[in-house]
Amino acid sequence: MTADLKEKTIRLWFDMWLEQKDLGIDNIFAENAVYTESWGPEYHGSQLIKHWFQEWNTRGKVVTWEIKQFFHKENQTMAEWYFKNEMQDGSVEEFDGCSLVEWAENGQIKLLKEFGCNLHRYNPYQKGNVPQFQDGTAKWF
Secondary structure, eight states: OOHHHHHHHHHHHHHHHHHTSOSSHHHHEEEEEEEEOTTSOEEESHHHHHHHHHHHTTTEEEEEEEEEEEEEETTEEEEEEEEEEEETTSOEEEEEEEEEEEEOTTSOEEEEEEEEEOSOOOOTTTTSSSOOOOSSOOOOO
């Protein structure tokens, strides 16, 4: 499978979220695929991934999922991205992240793990050698 085809598949997955439409989940995920979100939930099997996609889109909308770059190595691809959603309860989440994708021999995604990075970054040593951490709860990712 070429790098271009891998990137096209990942872009299709992101587009599904942006359009809130299943444009081929059964085609891009292997039947026994595993999908791990950055904050802990894990979905085993393409049918559960499809259910999660459909159910989640009843509660919120992905408004931005912008790919910054791709890295490829053998049967793995890493995509770096920026993500933002708006939920029906009024909450908004946004963060930088990466997806690590492992490909099955037939070109389907067999494993996808997300990793997130808080957008609100700071230097805890800005005022000296003792760290000063910001108040508040750490983000889930």
